[in-house]
Amino acid sequence: MSSELPTWKEIPIAGTILEPGNSVKYKTGDWRTFRPVIDQEKCVRCLFCWAYCPDAAVKIVEKPYRTQSGREYQFSVEIDYDYCKGCGICANECPAKAIQMVEEVK
Ligand code: SF4
Ligand code: SF4
Structure with a gap:
């Protein structure tokens, strides 16, 4: 998390x-325990x-x-890991089964 964020005492x-x-300053990806990984071969770009x-990750x-x-x-689909919280909705909804949730290793 960025050091420019307010402390709890500074929050209105x-x-x-x-x-x-x-x-945009709150990088929710810090919470993640699983990360979605897209297989570009299987992805059919349905969005x-x-x-x-x-x-919006x-x-x-x-x-x-x-x-x-x-x-x-003409384009690819990628995950913004700064904001992805690893909920797995994308993997659940992907009709091509192109997204795997893999354990986060830090
Ligand atoms: S749906 Fe969930 S797991 Fe998939 S990219 Fe968005 S936040 Fe991450
Ligand atoms: S839902 Fe699956 S197939 Fe569709 S764009 Fe996303 S990763 Fe690709």
């Missing part, structure tokens, strides 16, 4: 948010994981990918 009463958009992720990146069987994609 009732946790009022005074600075919109400040959630269900992107739609279902409650932390699924990224669409401009990385073209060609599978071993010759399927071509």
